[in-house]
Amino acid sequence: MLKQNILEALNAQINLEANSSATYLSMASWCDREGLRGCAAFFYAQSDEERMHMLKIVHYINDMDGHAIIPAVDKPDSVFESIQSVFKMVYDQERAVTESINKLMTLSQEGHDHATTVFLQWYVGEQREEEGLVREILDKIRLIGSGSQSLYYIDKELERINKARAAAAGAADAGWEAKA
Numbered sequence: 001m002l003k004q005n006i007l008e009a010l011n012a013q014i015n016l017e018a019n020s021s022a023t024y025l026s027m028a029s030w031c032d033r034e035g036l037r038g039c040a041a042f043f044y045a046q047s048d049e050e051r052m053h054m055l056k057i058v059h060y061i062n063d064m065d066g067h068a069i070i071p072a073v074d075k076p077d078s079v080f081e082s083i084q085s086v087f088k089m090v091y092d093q094e095r096a097v098t099e100s101i102n103k104l105m106t107l108s109q110e111g112h113d114h115a116t117t118v119f120l121q122w123y124v125g126e127q128r129e130e131e132g133l134v135r136e137i138l139d140k141i142r143l144i145g146s147g148s149q150s151l152y153y154i155d156k157e158l159e160r161i162n163k164a165r166a167a168a169a170g171a172a173d174a175g176w177e178a179k180a
């Protein structure tokens with residue numbers, strides 16, 4: 001059974017994850033229209049991941065005899081200034097999510113809610129990875145610069161990152177199956 005303040009904070013986190021998913025889907029659509037296929041594929045996958053983050057909390061709350069509330073999402077921006085500004089927005093968004101997870105973690109620790117603390121550990125690791133990845137992309141964008149073919153090279157870089165992530169996910173799945 002979840003304490004009321006933790007239930008409310010987890011439901012607020014559902015809202016945050018749902019809005020992240022919608023924002024990344026909108027970024028994917030914009031990238032697609034701009035011909036940035038590698039960036040679009042990155043954001044379509046990222047949007048799915050955020051939905052999965054949301055679903056994990058929905059299941060957790062309901063498994064703990066609470067009631068997960070599915071929120072309406074805010075309409076995200078549909079037009080962006082540049083791919084550079086898009087990734088800066090993503091970085092800010094991920095940092096806000098990390099802060100929210102950290103607050104939730106503190107709440108669960110102060111409330112001696114060990115089940116929620118253990119549940120949230122996965123999110124702590126996930127946010128560290130996501131922030132690190134976006135920082136890496138921002139560094140690459142800075143190194144590529146803003147020359148006439150920079151968009152081409154940025155998109156190629158995102159394609160490379162997508163392939164590496166797919167391979168890592170495949171290897172993790174294979175390891176999981178081997179253990180099963």
Ligand code: OFO
Nearest residue numbers: 017050053097130
């Ligand atoms: Fe990257 O935001 Fe979910 O947890």
